[in-house]
Amino acid sequence: MTKVNDETANSLQTNKTAKCQHASGSFLKVSTQYPSASREHKWIKQFDMYRRSESRFPTLQAFTSAMAARGDLVEVAAPVSTHLEATEIHRQVIERQGPALLFQNPQNRAGHKAVMPLLTNVFGTQSRVAAGLGCAPEDFGKLGELMAFLRAPKPPQGLRGLLEALPLAKAALASRPRKRASNTLHDLPLDLSQLPVQTCWPEDAAPLITWGIVITRPPGPDDPRLYNLGIYRLQVTGKETAILRWLAMRGGAAHHRLWTARGEKMPVAVVIGADPATILSAVIPTPSDVSELMISGLLSGSRPKLMPCKTLPLHVPASAEIVLEGYAEPKETAPEGPFGDHTGYYNGVEPYPVYRLTRISAKKDPLYMSTFTGRAPDEPAVLSQSMNDVFLPLLKQQIPEVLDLWLPPEACSYRIAVLQLKKSYAGQARRAMMAMWSLLPQFTMTKLIIAVDEDINCRSWSDVMWAVATRMDPSRDLVILDRTSVDTLDFSSPVEGLGGKLGIDATTKIGVETTREWPQVLRMPEELTKSVEARWDELFPQGLAASVPKSGSKPHQSLDEGESQ
16 A cells, blocks of 8 residues: 655645546646635735635535536546445545546445445545635644634734734634524435445444534534534444444543433434535534534634434534534443454454434435545545645644644544654653643644754654654653553453553753763754755766766776775
8 A cells, every 4th residue: 555655745735736547547647726815815814814816615515616627526436336346446545646536327235236326535634625615735734723613712912902803703714603494405215224334444343424514512502513523433333223432532522421411312413415515524623612513614714504403402504514413311322333443453343332313314416425544644644744744733722842743644534643843841742742741632743752953854764763863862752651542443452442652752951861972963054055055967968877887887096995905
């Protein structure tokens, strides 16, 4: 499998075009630029934070139309099986940083055609993630600044501060969910087998719904401000039943505990396919007291429209392609799994709540959006890579000495992190690592943090490994914690959900951290480096390749060789 290395990661952020292999085997040049908004959204100017610069996509189909117009979506007319084959096609395309895939003729294992197309690899490149968020990839950091501000807003200082805060306040008001009275979806038979649900890996227990936006709320009045939107997988167990899987720290699990304490079943709606802002709002690190629906409004630049469910006291986004309605049982569980996961392994079997459906509905000519999870590259890895720069302002807000962050995509999303620090006192690297572990729920899954100095490129394994090899001593610079919260899918931990964490301080040791003189780093004068770069064409007028001796020719004799003779 192709690994995403430093060079590939950088190209994902900077390239404006990508190559994808067409079914015929030829390569198609794919532009990843999307149409700009007809008018720039002027709100949220405080601190030059995020503002939408791309056209708004009110529905998933508007987004796929834009992808198709840019050559960033390929329709596959040939029959494709949802049992393993669609996954393998998707896997090979995402390795090539290829387009989104619309399978027009998906079939189940028995050869029966589904009633709708299968859409995969929607967020298989950073450029498509950025388009869904309404910005360019280089603006992910500005979105992170907005998330950091919402997490801990600063009161405006003076009249100028009030004027600067007005656009953000207006944007917040304009992003409130808005209910509408009617549900425009039409009923489908209460049978999950009609959907093109994928079986992704050979040993998977059953077909798995992977891109469902699971909508829950706490007991009490139906207030969308209290909704939680999360991407949780659902194992299909029958025509009208599934198993909901969520981590204990997630909002959906917290809501379920509240309903279970009352002995009541919890209303749950599952949206499969929606406008990209709504989908991505369920992925990005939102503050705990800000609803994902509000974030989707900020991302799209308009108030999210909600429509009522017919069999549940819940509302769902009006842009939904497909909606499952049902209840999560308070006490009844069933064994979920095994399934192939982002770790590159099959996870274990664990009990999770049973989900009983009461309705399946869809818009006219819906798209069934799906993906697979496995060892990187996969869509979760691309999304994690995109979120890297969204996380950074959140870290800087709480840990000011943090300059940069890298979450290597090969490391299963969040399990390894490299922190670049501006170090000024002894023990600072340890403090920063401890602070990161306790900052966000996602970072409880980080089991290895490497801290480096500001002269080290934390996104280059070559630089990082050099720092580890030359600035770290195992007897002094390891931080080891045990029995801390870890990813329940991390089977390497001795106990499920509890495991160790390792911090590696690969920073220059200062003050009382060492009794030895720290050596000076080898560096050429910057002026000389620039001078050589400026003379490059003069030094090698025919390029370096022409200056290298041809194969079989006698190399020039070295001075040492001449003297020895």
